[in-house]
Amino acid sequence: MRRPGRPSFAVLTCLLLVAALVPAAGAAPDDKPRAGGELVFIVAAEPPSFDAHREETFAMLHPGAPQYNTLMRVDPFDRTGTKFVGDLAESWTISADRRTYTFKVRQGVKFHDGSLMTSRDVKASYDHIISPPPGVVSSRKATYQSVESLDAPAPDTVVFRLKYPEASFMAALASPWNWIYKADILARDPRWYEKNVMGTGPFKFVEYVRGSHWIAKKNPDYWDKGKPYLDGFRAIFIPSSSAQVAAVRGERAHIQFRGFTPADRDNLVSAVGKKITVQESPWNCSIGATPNEQKKPYDDKRVRRALTLALDRWEGSKALSRIALIKEVAGIQVPGTPWATPPAELEKLAGYGRDITAARAEARRLLKEAGAENLSFTLVNRAVPQPYEPFGIWLIDQWRQIGVTVKHSVLETSSWFQALRNGEFEVAVTAPCNSIVEPDLDIHWFLTTSPVNYGKHKDTVMDDLYARQSRTLDPDERRRLLRQFEKRLYDEEIHFIMGFQWHRIIPHSSKVRGWTIMPSHFLNQQLDTVWLAE
């Protein structure tokens, strides 16, 4: 015999059980920096090692950076990520010929083991980057080719002497990867930092459990008195994007610093409203198509020009930005930053005009003239949903409208790289990605000698323009050279069919304050300015 009412009791029991497992949550907003609390953030991948001089992935930088300082840094409140301030450098002077940079290093800064940091540590760290000992990998060694010598003449002084003036040298010194290590440790074991964490940063390393978490606590002896505001942080490694969204939505995590999709943003905002704050920025990554100039008919610039003329970037931006991490129509620099192309000039470039009908008519004419009227090819793309796949689909649709038939070949990452490196493609989706917005660091991809010149173009004019803009000391002259470089790259020779700038979207808990989005997920990760309004 079934007793009446039992199902309701069972349902009630279940709901009570669920309710019992759900702790109450609440936030008390505050406008002034507040000390205390633990920031919980999500990292979508695992760090391969702990050595920033060696690594290139945000998976290491996001949990690792708060434990270190760099000599210079990007201003943590500058949304363009192009203003530099001292980190361990207290002050600096640059010689008139811009070849000698002298830095006064902060005194009284302590490593987490209690020892004092001096200019010797700065020198040792940069030696580790610029001239790594045998067996040590330095990923950014090539960035410092201009350095002739590096000296530490006094405990508070570091001097860089360059072979030639370089406009981007200060940016290179503000690289978020150039953590200052302890000289004695590097002397004893140059690879010690691959498996250990010990810096001068605002947080002290506590533990890392692969696949699970990274914990750090406040450094009470931090040189910047009053900072950090947080008691500590906990980085949680969650590869699944749906689990990341659920974690933020369920208030288990405050933020994920790399970026969410527009759909995730909209879901979070509609679900939790004011508990979520959204910061957005153009991202210093672009996505486009690289034609293989070693193969016919892509050696013909008329064909390449036709392919870029076919793209309706302005309408594409509106459509794709609703579903993918791409948005801005841009030139060779992130819009809104000092070296970006003015909109009026941008629209003069092939395929950037507002009259798409005329552009496509011109594209058809060029294809006919080049004898490629019935062009068909395979577009090699990377099997990464954001933003590669939607972008690839968009490209195919755009080219179809000038009579070009394209097959989409989506390859797993390693196969995609293999195809690029071996030149086994006709046209491939590629996505140059950078950190600090600086022309030298951003456009080296397109040089003839670049190892990532997958299209195998040879353009000494462009190479010369790059070298000249890099060494010029006059900003107006540099701007003019950059525009020439851009016109040659996107309009005249079309070595890269630029699509869009990536768009970074960070929806985070409104409790998180003091953190400013920048055009790179590599920047502003020291967390010394971050606090929790609770």
Next chain:
Amino acid sequence: MASYLAKRLLLIVPTLLGVASLVFVIMRVIPGDVALLILGGDQGSHIDPQQLAAVRQQLGLDQPLIVQFGVWMWGLLHFDLGTSLWTGRPVVEELLIRLPLSLELAVLATMISVLISIPLGMLAAVRQDTWVDYVVRVVSIGGLAVPSFWVGILVILFLVLFFGWGPPLLFTPPWEDPWANLQQMIWPVVTVGYRYAAVTTRMTRSTLLEVLREDYIRTAWAKGLAQKAIVIRHALKNAMLPVITLIGTEFAFLIGGLVVTETVFTLNGVGRFVVDAVAHRDYPVVQALVFLIAFGFVLVNLLVDLTYAWFDPRIRYQER
């Protein structure tokens, strides 16, 4: 029995050797380069060939394949599962971080499954073609038809949408904080246990139905034995052999095979560890884990076979 056991134990050796060799070859055949991944080559950045060579040398990947294979086998003979190429830590150390979680999940899901499925399967068999049977069949077919990761996503969505709450993201061992552990583990356990229970319920029902039609059961009925005695003492015990095999195999699977569920619930378990290692081309980790999972399967199968003798006295494992 002793000679049967000795024979089965000896057979484990070539089986595991085969697995070890196969996984070594497969990992070298699949495209991808751990050194490239370590240097961030998958991010689209430029990698200096000299740096690449240096990393390969550090990892011992510049050695001929036969040497690498020899090192792997020699390590196995000395119970050394190697060192992760990705973290530089011993594989055993890495595994021990994840094993408690996976074991807890497997044990709890198995317990829930057994506690639910055997009574339900019995009930459905005894009350065949009544509403009880129909309900049990619908629920169990539902469990089979719906992937557990999807149920997991629904569970999380339900919690987040209706309660604005998600399970904790970090594993807390039950001996440290049972409440925190329960908050995290109950959802995946229920999710996995439901599918597991569905499979076992179906198996229990069908095997019990088969046994209930045997002549000796008819005899028992004719002798006037009580239903409880017939079903539990005579029928169930004989119906248990395939159910036990299933429980054993599922248990072994649960330790290393819950990749998607672990991902959905952000559990740092062995399944995710395997997939993560494959994605990173962390050869020693993949080799060691596949080897250990294979060992687990072999061991569980052996234990299952040995329990047959207890359930069915006709099975003696004696040599003819």
